[in-house]
Amino acid sequence: MAADFPKPVIHGGTGKRERENTGNNLLDFSASLNPLPPEFTWSCASADLAIYPDNEYHRLKECIARIFHRDRDEICVGNGSIELIRVFCSVVLSDRKTYYAGMPTFGEYDLSARLAGAVPATSEKTADVTFACNPNNPTGDLSTRSDMLKCSRTAALHRGILFADEAFIELADPAQSVVRDAGESLFVLRSLTKSFAVPGIRFGYGFGDPDLIARIETTRPPWSVNAYAEAFALAAFDHLKDLEKSRAYIGKEREFLEMKIRDLGLQCHPSQVNYILVDCTRDAGPLCSELANRGILVRDCSSFGLPKSIRVAVRTHEENAQLMEALAACVR
Template structure:
């Protein structure tokens, strides 16, 4: 009997695989990480490895609560933000529920919702859960705080819920965040991976109503945040204020890079994030292959439904210059 089981979502960040397969060390513009992350010393006591982590993560949640002026019972943690997306959907969308996610956007929302048994709704008003990625991946478009507050009000009128994924907001504009909003129909997801450029340390965290958080923490696999990730996170939260320098650098480089790319007769819609969506007006598969010969990896956006587009991260100025040089050679 045929079963309509969804396929895995395509992701960027394939640099490690490329190094293993080719022996080369490519510039990975497919992974949207902070090019100028805060640098600090952190340490994981080897003695911690001989004990299970505290599955309630009391110290970690108190640290997050103090940082964001929330209560520990309003906070959940997980092995990366994707684990929390999966767990949230398992809690809120199991059974014959519906979800809504605007297109194009991060594919894990739809996948996790479908794995929980939910089906897609045509509108936000018809959905049990509406997903918003802010700023959006892959477009970089940023929703304003006031617009999202209006959306929460509209969603609450039909007993729905808004899931706000703010994985990139610390590198865009944290003043537009919903992290300070306490509302039953709202869950806010965050990640340290992008802001601190540590994709190898899987750590995500979220904010919501205590009843929802209690359910998420029950469904989350025990000890999912390992000792190394916890040790790093405890130090990182004291350096969030240093991300202002990162935002300034990203803004300057984004403006420079988008101008250079448009000079190649490619189109870059306005972005507020640490990445650009580039419309090449043709199928980008061959272009991505050509760029690999120049030791450059970019995100083919075909999986987003954008077969003529690539997404490129904002990296250091020297690296961005190498991207422009490679693009120039490939699109002529």
């Protein structure tokens, strides 16, 4: 790899690889998924596997349009939210345009922008695209809808775009979403992966100005949403209201974890979603290794520029108790 070519972003969710490498069934707190996802029956007809998907995804987009009160031509879909980040950047940020992503945040914004040929801006007030992860990964901060709309208006002043990534917002407070406000200066990204705990089914969707959406849909690879992902998404969208129960459970378990973590003398960044950023006051690498030896995977936040921090997911109460038992043994 050339010295000036960007390196891949480090992600959590390494449980599958660790199980394959070690043969151990580890608890993966490095992947932030809904610990209490809605339960429902869904299926993919065998006949649908024998034909190509509808590359314009009429039925899927009509379902999304009905739920979110948007026009179908304002909706794009893709093979996970990261595909849409890559395609968006390819469409919007070529020819050395500028982008801004406040740190620490999801590393795919920077990587996708750089792959498209963009360069960092010094401020969101001048950037062609400002990336805003809401809730933010890894901190768990949640901006209000009014604050996000203010950022969108700031972007509009210089004909920029606010890219609002709401991949986790259904597990925080969907009332703060700007999904119904997307327009010429606002693109909103969503995902089903986190809310329904299905990282193996890659499905992301977004909302924006029809002209931008048309360019994204033309640029995205054909048939990138496969038949299984489409079938699951159509079923899942009927259960968005069931996530209210998930949010209540996450809030209760997050309080439990924060209390136990602070009892160990560690600091938690205030979170409003299903993960917690923990300041370990020391290099997090050895701690992550110690926890892995005890069957627990957590997210080393060095790649976020936070070498003394870890991010832990909020899982079931029994699993959270196991995390705390292992963490207590490692830090005392």
